Amino acid sequence: MAVGKVLFPVMPVVEGVSLGTAEAAIKKPGRRDLVVIEIAEGASVAGTFTRNAFCAAPVHVAKRHLVNGAPRFLVINTGNANAGTGDVGMRDAEATCAELGRLAGVPASAVLPFSTGVIGEPLPMDRLLDGLPVALASLSADGWQAAGEGIMTTDTRPKGATTTVEIGGRTVTINGVSKGAGMIKPNMATMLGFVATDASVDQVLLETLLREGVARSFNCITVDSDTSTNDACILIATGRGAKVTSDDDIARFREALDRILIELAQAIIRDGEGATKFVTLEVSEARTRQEALDVAFTVAHSPLVKTALYASDANWGRILAAVGRAPVDAFDVSRVVIDLGEVRLVEEGGRASSYTEEAGSAVMAGEEINIHIRLGRGEETATVWTSDLSHEYVSINADYRS
């Protein structure tokens, strides 16, 4: 299941980025499961990674290679996460970088590895290494959709976003692809987002823009509260286009980048495992942003709220109970106001006097649901996106060995 029909956009070229894929039969034959992304020399690259303490071998290697030098290639396999694989996993991730480096004539440390799929199985290294020359041979500036398909696991569709922005009188492009449908409660970024622009952006600025953008996009989505061992988001600025330097340029570029990150993050929720609803949870009037996030995630993770959403049941009592158990100090619940779309659900500690079941049910019948929770304590806000909890979610995760 997935919410709405979303077509993969027509992606323009980003000068300095080429993408290639192969069918390496990593988990099963007959599908794209290996992606290579070539980055032109001189690009800036920033990355964010999972905070799961059990992070996967490729995350360790990618972080080290990113710090060490100037990345020239990303290599991504699906079908196997190379996580929980101990020393063997580390050697496999390093061997993948070494072989790609040898084939392409760059040092192993210029290759960042990424993996997604089943946890705890060793990588099928023979098949993976055999796929590398095939992926290299198919490198193309037009390879964005193929790359989006090549990183899918339980995703039902590839996820891409593109935009342009004027910088110094020139048009720069920002393209991105992402994947993910389950084990989605990113903490730094979600497995996997790859975003590239032809703009020229200073390395330190690029890292700041990615960190701040991810905090309001990938780190604000949740399907099932489970943080993956393999989350990563990479942002590439090839520098072939306009230079982002003035405060005005930075503001415009940031706005465009944030739009792409949010679009990619939302695409993951729309394709969340078993999702039948796309839910926007806005919390405002909080004392701190953390408090707003805590309330939003407590509601977003509540199985009772999620099953009520699945049933299209305007069960405001469950929302209220979830808000009430959020970790908020000295919480005066009589000040809480909850709106479902344009319909007031809760005020003064109970059901709003104007509320009718008919009005609530009309909103809940939609596929896209907005819930706005005002805490009446301050001025901070947070927005979190989530999906519902359906029979299909249980079926997918009771059947799929991930």
Next chain:
Amino acid sequence: MAVGKVLFPVMPVVEGVSLGTAEAAIKKPGRRDLVVIEIAEGASVAGTFTRNAFCAAPVHVAKRHLVNGAPRFLVINTGNANAGTGDVGMRDAEATCAELGRLAGVPASAVLPFSTGVIGEPLPMDRLLDGLPVALASLSADGWQAAGEGIMTTDTRPKGATTTVEIGGRTVTINGVSKGAGMIKPNMATMLGFVATDASVDQVLLETLLREGVARSFNCITVDSDTSTNDACILIATGRGAKVTSDDDIARFREALDRILIELAQAIIRDGEGATKFVTLEVSEARTRQEALDVAFTVAHSPLVKTALYASDANWGRILAAVGRAPVDAFDVSRVVIDLGEVRLVEEGGRASSYTEEAGSAVMAGEEINIHIRLGRGEETATVWTSDLSHEYVSINADYRS
């Protein structure tokens, strides 16, 4: 669904406690839904209540009446939680106490009210008040099973536990009943537990014993991470039997009380909504008990772990990923050891070398699953009990307006 066949025990009399029930048609006719418990004069009574900020009207009133005076009656209705009902809810809870007090010849402040069921609907006061004389007329020292049935909501069976302990050469009895199947992540106690003993226990000691016992029983269970607005646990010591004073007596009484509280808490998990597995999560070698609890609850709340349990899939990668995202500082995951029953799953950051799918699957095939997680950081421990996440859980909560 429910795990295992558990019969309601034969409950002996607790001198000084009588229980009566009525069919008041609060949500629907033809079932016991109103319970009155009479407590003899001179008893000590301790209570713990939900920490949900949106706590229900009867919780407010019960806490106030408990502080004010010597409780003589508990009145419990199922089918309606009287939560999220604002001022009307407070007046209804107080009117219930006043009417029962009038009928029984005690002050309203000697009555503690409790409610469970749908959130946000006004109590049907006419039918509830009409039921009070019927419940009073049926008061009996043998009413424990009827009372256990009278507090059920989505429970599939009544839950009771009984034990005896020798105090000062005399046998004292401890009886208890509980209810609950969903919205179960108690924070103080779960809605609802009522425990009574004929022992004589000083009020301050009774409160301490209940608080400490609840911390290791009701506060260590979770079905779905949702804390109810109506949780409450009440402990009555009628004082008709032996006096608990010496350190030896206290230790013996505490051991017996803790056994009853744990048995009642576990009964809730065995009857958890949609439960097909009863899962014991033991975390040891933690630096602090809170750290052990944090890891245990992170695993217990993971939808991916819960669906794997439902599928009888020894998916150790999901357990490992959940442990890895628990809020633990400076976590060295290479020291973590995870056992599934007698089978070693994880050591040195990955799958144990001795592990086989066959051995793991054999353990997972059972209805009762033990998972032991050693953190290798200290000496503190915690044990948490939980159930799996099944299609039936989704069906129950997508259909039931609670």
